[in-house]
Amino acid sequence: MVAGPEGSDRPERFLPMRNAAADPEYPGLPNTRTDPETGERIEELRFGDTFFVFDSKERLALHRDMTGRDEEPVVIYHSHTQTYSEAYPSAIDVESALEPNAHYVIVGTKDPVRHELRSFRILDGVVTEEEIDVVESYMFAHTGADDVPDKD
Amino acid sequence: MATVSIPTILRTHTGGEKTVEAKGATVAEIISDLDANHSGIAGRLVNDGKLHRFVNIYVDDEDVRFSGGLEAPVKESSTVTILPAVAGG
Secondary structure, rough: OEEEOOOOOOOOOOOOOOOOOHHOOOOOOOOOEEEEOOOOOOEOOOOOOOOEEEOOOHHHHHHHHHHHHHHEEEEEEEEEEOOOOOOOOOHHHOOOHHHHHOOEEEEEEOOOOOOOOEEEEEEEOEEEOOOOOOOOOOHOOOOOOOOOOOOO | OOOEEOOOHHOOOOOOOOOEEEOOOOOHHHHHHHHOOOHHHHHHHHEOOEEOEEEEEEOOOOOOHHOOOOOOOOOOOEEEEEEEEEEEE
């Protein structure tokens, strides 16, 4: 996640997140469930599908930290690594996109030499791709903030 | 009354308010009370009798997935925090 000042639309502070889905015991993972009769773990997604979820305790701590700094999530990104997958929001990406002000960025790494980098807005289940503007300084960016450009 | 912290995406239901109050002894009752005062909010939190899988609800900093889900107890003085999970695949 990359946070920025609330309302600024500027991603400024990088926040790495631990994927709790690496722990198969993490409750509520959509890719596994337990059969109530046999107690057996059943995979719901096909082999090779991947899923990530930020640990919920860490999510709360991050939320408190960001709120204290008057920040909000500006960019939420992850990678699509499978050879069959595009750098485009999957159904599960759309279902879980619940930060209305965030830009959802996907890095496609199926090509080991050239990655894809694409950004999307996801609102009420509707995906809209947007251009990514790479700038050296936000002084020259159209970030939507009305304040004076940075002096440093 | 418990204090409920509302995430950005649900503030359209609360007139923009970031925190509201609600009464109830369980998460289910809190959601029901929220819905009575902020119509439509329950539908964003519960599907088919289960909590939305990508919404985290915390009662006093404890994710209710680990403490009873919809039946997790809520005290008079509890703080309830609703947050979107960060997830995907």
